[in-house]
Amino acid sequence: MSDAVDMAYTRLGDTGLEVSRLCLGCMNFGSERPWMVNDRRASIDLIHEALDLGINFLDTANVYSTGESEDIVGDAVASANRDELVLATKVYGDMGEGPNSGGLSRKHVLDQAEASLDRLDTDYIDLYQIHRWDENTPVEETLSALDHLIETGRVRYIGASTMTAYQFTKALYTSDIEDYSRFACMQPEYSAVARHEEQNLLEVCEGEGIGVIPWSPLAGGFLTGKYERGAGPEDGTRAAASESVRSYFTDENWAVLDAVESVAGETGATPAQVALAWLLEREPVTAPIVGPRTSEHLRENVGALSVDLTPEQVERIAEPKAPRYPQR
Known part of the structure; x- marks a missing residue:
């Protein structure tokens, strides 16, 4: 991988697995939403550029686009050094309309693992994550299925995403009691304007040696400074199509953005780089998941690794926001 000297690497939680300090989120690679890349060749080129910059995660x-994202990723990494890559995917959501098309039953987990392996065109998945908690399936059934995937060599590590601290702790302790493979990482929403997990999952992760790979580290583009206070989002932006992104438009969050932009002016960095650099300073964050749609966005994100924030700047960005769970 050329230019890899610009990339930093770390271990995923308490495991020996080395991952880049930025993870390339591939939800944008597909045609399900108008704000996605919507061009297969451009998606593959962007993945290749990320690999060239040293991103291996x-x-x-x-x-994601009902399997299209996985298929694009599989094509993109076909010529890469598989031993260096860490490919992560997730299971839970509905992949059809009939019975057993979603959830975390043993049947669905095992069937979807095989389908993901086919789309990714690989013999194994490095990190297989449950996308949500399944209230309708005993956690022992899900963990047994995931353990089977590890024992049979189809999966190397397992992870989870977006649940309560109680649910995650229950899963970890069930793994310990039943001698199943343990979750190695958690994928929560986390950014300078979405800090509710500091009062929920992050304490568990830090105490249990769990890696953290935050999704939406730029809050759907809010922390890039692309939106204006008091003005509606422009057509074609993610906020225009997403109520969840527009939910960031609060006085408290605008104050956080003011601090981010102030620090950006002091450091000569962009607001996006400062927001990512702030997150990289948080414990126990392993690798924020960035979702660039262009080469310029990708290189801007990687540039965050060279932004050094002072303790005062880190605190100034944090000060306007009071972490609460659940978020409100």
């Missing part, structure tokens, strides 16, 4: 899911 790619995250997708079976439900």
Whole structure:
């Protein structure tokens, strides 16, 4: 991988697995939403550029454009050194309309693992994650299925995403009691304007040696400074199509953005780089999941690794926001 000297690497939680300090989120690679890349060749080129910059950690899911994202990732990495790559995908969401098309039953987990392996065109998945908690399936059934995937060599590590601290702790302790493979990482929403997990999952992760790979580290583009206070989002932007992104438009969050932009002016960095650099300073963050749609966005994100924030700047960005769980 050329230019890899610009990339930093770390271990995923308490494991020996080395991952880049930025993870390439692949949800944008597909045609499900108008704000996605919507061009297969451009998606593959962007993945190749990320690999050239030293990113070895790619995250997708079976439900992203109903398998299209996984298929694109598989094509993109076909010529890469598989031993260096860490391919991550997820299971839970509905992949059809009939019975057993979603959830975390043993049947669905095992069937979807095989389908993801086919789309990714690989013999094994490095990190297989449950996308959500399944209230309708005993956690022992899910963990047994995931353990089977590891024992049979189809999966190397397992992870989870977006649940309560109680649910995650229950899963970890069940693994310990039943001698199943343990979750190595958690994928929560986390950014300078979404800090609710500091009062929920992050304490568990830090105490249990779990890696953290935050999704939406730029809050759907809010922390890039692309939106204006008091003005509606422009057509074609993610906020225009997403109520969840527009939910960031609060006085408290605008104050955080003011601090981010102030620090950006002091450091000569962009607001996006400062927001990522702030997150990289948080414990126990391993690798924020960035979702660039262009080469310029990708290189800007990687540039965050060279932004050094002072303790005062880190605190100034944190000060306007009071972490609460659940977020409100």
